Amino acid sequence: MSRAVGIREVAARAQVSVGTVSNVLNKPNEVSAAMLERVQRVMDEIGFVRNDLARQLKMGGGTTIGMIVLNVANPFFGELAHACETAAEELDHTVIVGSSDQLSRREDRYIDLFEEQRVRGMLIAPLDGTTERIRRLGRRGMPVVLFDVRDTEGTFCSVALDGMAGGRVATGHLIGTGRRRIAFVGGPLHQVEDRWRGAQRAVEEAPGVHLRHIDTNDHTMIEGRRIGEAIVAMPPEDRPDAIFAANDLVALGVMQALILAGDIHIPRDIAIVGYDDIDYAASAIVPLTSIRQPLETLAHESVRLLIEEAEQGADHVHRQVLLPPRLIVRRSSTIR
Known part of the structure; x- marks a missing residue:
């Protein structure tokens, strides 16, 4: 060489x-x-x-932002990364994206890499909340903004959709259409606990409605289809009459299994609501009702907070930004 x-x-x-x-x-x-x-x-x-790295070390900062998402194959995270790239470009910064693929060791590896490269800050959708490795970043003065995680200790800024409100709105919609046996499908639960608690809150306010949790190992269509096949195998009287899925991929996988069964009608027999409102939701064979995440706002707020912290240093005040959910109603949950 x-x-x-x-x-x-x-x-x-x-x-x-x-x-x-x-x-x-x-x-x-x-x-x-x-x-x-x-x-x-x-x-x-x-x-x-x-040699921009050497220049950054000499000048005391750069314009590169490191971003770590849970799974870049998930369309939501791909769209979020693109929105962050656009938001950063408007402020003369560049985003480099890494995917943890739901593996803690890979998340740590990307954190190490970005720290070694002296990025100006990191945008992280963490696998297990504020881990000790992430807290160490804060102690070392690295600006960090977390996605979809509220930092109750006030150590970091965070930007998220109000998941509890989203869960409550989604489940309330199903209850409003007459559903009484609702299944929340998604896991690991600690990653979607706010949506689950929102669903619980909606059910507490509706006597006669029953809610159960069906766990998944990941937020993928394969996992959704596995759960859908298990629901198909149940006796009809034991099946839920509505499903609130933790994300759209899980919802679409469930929908695929129910449609392939041939004798279950969506939404007459089972209504389905997803979460994220990815592009595929509207174009599904039965268009999917979903909770929309405002990607552009998420991106602009997170990049703005990160650069603000980088510029203000110790004077920066960490903020937890919660954005309101929006229900997008389609054929999967209502008969028109």
Whole structure:
């Protein structure tokens, strides 16, 4: 592998001082147009690549943000990452995305990588809340904003949809359509506990309505289909008449299994509500009712808080931003 070309070689080839090359890189407005063109041409000819990490260490900060999501294959996290990239670009920052894939060791590995690369801050959708590894970031002064996790200790900023309100709205909608045997499908429960508690709250206010939790190992269509097949295998009198799924992928997997069974009608026999309102929800064979997450607002708030903390340092006041849910009603929960 060839050795990286440095600014001294650029200066020697262009027959200028090292200071002039530095000005071309950092203060181009202070260099004449002819000199700028001359030095940049030499850079292209000899393959000079700017070492931004070294520059960040010297200048005390950069414009790169590290982002860790639970699973980039989940359309919600893919759309959230794209929205964060757009929000950061508007503020002259760049987002680099890593997926923990629901593995704590991979989450730690990305945290280590981003910390070593001296990113300006990290946006994290954590696997298990504020772990000791994440708390250590805060103690070291790394700006961190958490997604979908409320930090009760006030150590970090967080941005999330109000999951309890979302669960309450989704379950209340099902109750309002006459459903009385509702299943909340999703897990691990600690990752979706706010949605579960919201569902419980709605049921507490509706006498005669029964709620049960059906756990899943992950938030995927495969897991949803597994649960759907188990529901199909139940005697009809034991089946729920409504399902509130912890996310849209689980809801779509359940829906797929029920439709393939051939004798279960959605929503007449079983109504289904999802969560996130990913693009696939509206285009499902039975369009899916869902709780919409305001992606652009989530992204703009999280990037804004992160950059604000990076600029203010110890003077920054951490905030917990909770955004209101919005129910998008489609055919999966109502007969029109």
